[in-house]
């Protein structure tokens with residue numbers, strides 16, 4: 414019954430989800446407060462104004478407009494509001510025509526890849542990376558080319574990047590701020606990547622699309638700037654999601670930006686709009702599109718301080734106990750070096766102490782584990798004695 418193309422997806426079904434299920438099982442046995450589940454990047458900071466926005470939209474919008482079909486790219490007024498907000502924040506020059514509303518970042522990436530990939534085309538990613546990228550690229554018969562991690566800084570290895578670009582390279586995916594490391598690629602890094610891409614485009618006579626996957630853009634701490642890639646490279650597109658910035662991952666809402674400077678921009682916008690329909694999304698959910706417009710107009714944001722406090726607590730404590738990890742400037746993850754080579758063994762030891770973390774091999778970076786600190790401050794506090802014991806067990 415199951416297609417050959419589907420089978421590998423089933424075999425690789427996410428270790429993150431499996432750990433999350435394990436967390437639920439353990440909570441039932443030991444009590445929720447005695448299990449320290451750091452496995453899933455499910456935002457934990459409510460944004461009450463989103464509820465107000467939903468009520469306002471439901472009350473004030475015309476029923477048929479709110480619940481009817483629309484352009485596959487989404488409501489024009491919503492896209493224009495987002496475009497103007499981007500222009501104000503980043504000095505860009507977008508109009509609604511440059512934006513397509515999507516069913517979260519996941520479908521944003523899919524509509525871009527669907528629009529540009531021919532079978533055998535290569536898509537470059539930087540380890541560690543969100544492994545769903547493998548599935549998205551395979552959906553359109555592309556091949557993922559992995560750049561090995563710089564485990565000192567977790568910034569992209571630019572020499573290897575340059576060496577691995579070929580005539581078949583169609584796209585490069587970066588994720589800024591990064592899941593799972595929390596690092597932010599700074600302006601100098603983006604400029605250096607852009608220079609390499611421009612050189613290689615000339616060398617091969619190709620167009621290489623830089624796709625910046627940015628669900629964590631708003632989660633950057635201590636005033637760290639996340640560069641807006643379209644300002645640095647002509648073939649850059651941005652995939653954004655409100656899943657994390659408004660704590661609404663279940664609502665499935667985001668957008669892609671395709672600037673006029675992109676080669677064949679109008680055709681790509683047209684293709685991505687049709688892709689929204691033909692991959693089966695049709696359009697992004699209508700009600701929550703209007704909610705996004707309300708949230709932008711009312712400057713609704715998640716309380717960043719809560720995540721920053723969590724980061725400071727967990728990063729400070731774990732490094733004090735002897736664990737090694739890059740200090741995250743954004744997102745809500747910590748990527749910790751496993752005290753033993755096989756990090757899956759470390760995950761099992763942690764589990765004995767009721768601490769659930771995800772192996773780095775789930776992000777193409779074995780030897781590390783990911784902790785998602787989008788949990789209550791109290792959970793982090795309660796978990797610290799367990800981390801201390803684990804550190805002692807490994808003699809850190």
Ligand code: PLP
Pocket residue numbers: 454516517518519520543588592626628654655656662666667
């Ligand atoms: N990209 C990255 C790096 C993510 O971490 C996630 C979700 O965790 C996504 C994309 C998918 O986001 P969405 O829920 O908006 O589809």
